[in-house]
Amino acid sequence: MAKALVLVPFAMDAQGVANRRAQMKGVRLGPDIDFDFKPVTAGPEMYVSPHDFVLMDMAIFEAGLEAQNDGYDAVCIDSMSDSALDALRSVLTIPVIGPAKASMLFALMLGNKFAILCQWEYAQIRTIKLVRSLGLEPFCACVENYDVRPDYVNLMTGKEDETFPPMLAACERAIARGADVLILGSTTMHQAHEWLSQRLPVPLVNPGPLSYKLVETVLGLGLTHSPKPYPKPLVEHYDMIHAMMQAAAKVPKGRRTT
């Protein structure tokens, strides 16, 4: 039985992790693979600013550093930021899949131009940057937002009526701008996937479940990432990295700033 590790990008309790794990319902997997969900030791409270991106990179990196030593066969990052994707690939030889890069490339297997649906402007700004960094601007019709503040722990539970219709309207705007495949811009949006899919005339990629299926596929094909673009560090400092995140976890809530 293969074992994959899904790294959850915020420090959260069992219920929060269960909400993330519910993404497993969105994909049919074979009997030979199992997924564990692991929240980071510590990390940012929100994900809106480059200040948070730096913290998230280190948080996910630390959470995944030992995955191979712990017996896992693959790693997924449960965030469309693809935080620490390259860094984890530089220290692990097992496949590491980030849902953002994966879902954009996968969308191009289904159509010619994709669009990404984001919760709010903050996510829209960083997603536009990510699309450019990946060199995929010519294939991106647009990045839309539906202007609802995300809840990284409770997700959309109880807020379906106020959230789903503006999401649908944003999807329709994206199609009008030339998108023939749509991508949910956050793994936290998975609860809306089925509802939206039933109402849209084009495919809607659900990035978390897609990343799980990709893990199963690459393991089945005996593939992993190339070592060439992800060179190993000259010296490893795992003790310092773990010490950093353990120190961060000890800072009381509400005392982070001063």
Place this chain on the structure above:
Amino acid sequence: MPAKAKPHDQRKKVLVLVPFPMSGEHLDMRIAQSRTLDFGPGIEFHYKPVKWAGTNFVGPYDYVIGDLTMLEAGLKAQDDGYDAVCIDTMSDSGVAALRAVLDIPVVGPGRATILTAMLLGDKFGMLVMWDRWLGLYKKVMDELGVWHKYVGYQSIDTPPDRFSLLGGEEKVVFPKLLKAGERLVSENKADVIILGSTSMHQARDFLAENLPVPVISPGPLSYGVAQMLITQKLAQSRKAYPRPVGRSDVYLHAMLDAAAAAAKTGPKVLGSEGAKAAPAARKSR
């Protein structure tokens, strides 16, 4: 009548963040960058090394650490009275995060040199000491989307010493760099050359005198850009670099203090460890 401010009070202060912990003569070699050009009497540069760092920046592992250590080192720059921040590494580590928390200009030499090179010519190339630096520029070029303006690189494939820089190696290294620079012009067709690291600044004048195209030394260039932004009263766009909902200063200081404490118990790594250490050696356990 209000008292006239003394000239010293009008002087602008720039904080240069050094990506490795260092002091003494090693830090002096970094500081020497501010003396390579005449920035005038109205500005001074103060250098601050990070509390802890990894080793040479050779891959994504090091970039994650670099972003965090530089952010932590620069958090208080504005409160401490600085007018701008420069980053003493072509990786532009921590630049985006510092731009998000500071209102004073934050200048990374990676982005600044590439955009300046495009201002001076059509196509630019990188002159590097070591092939393993190439990932440093990828991040900036990906962000800017300017790969079509990049003609490639020439390397002398000599692992650098991030502490002593080129000190004592001039007779060996300078001619090699010149030959590589000539190839960059004749074979790659670069019409502007960027030195691949702030640590190469000692070679800049020699290369500029002997090569037929502009040679940009990234550290001093970033100081010049910072000075210009201060003078023009300009800084980064808040729209592109949104503030965090809450800053994490206490959190970040605790993290770096813990890393520095843990590092004291491990072996010290100095000099051009890159050549000897690959493949990765786990030094911390």
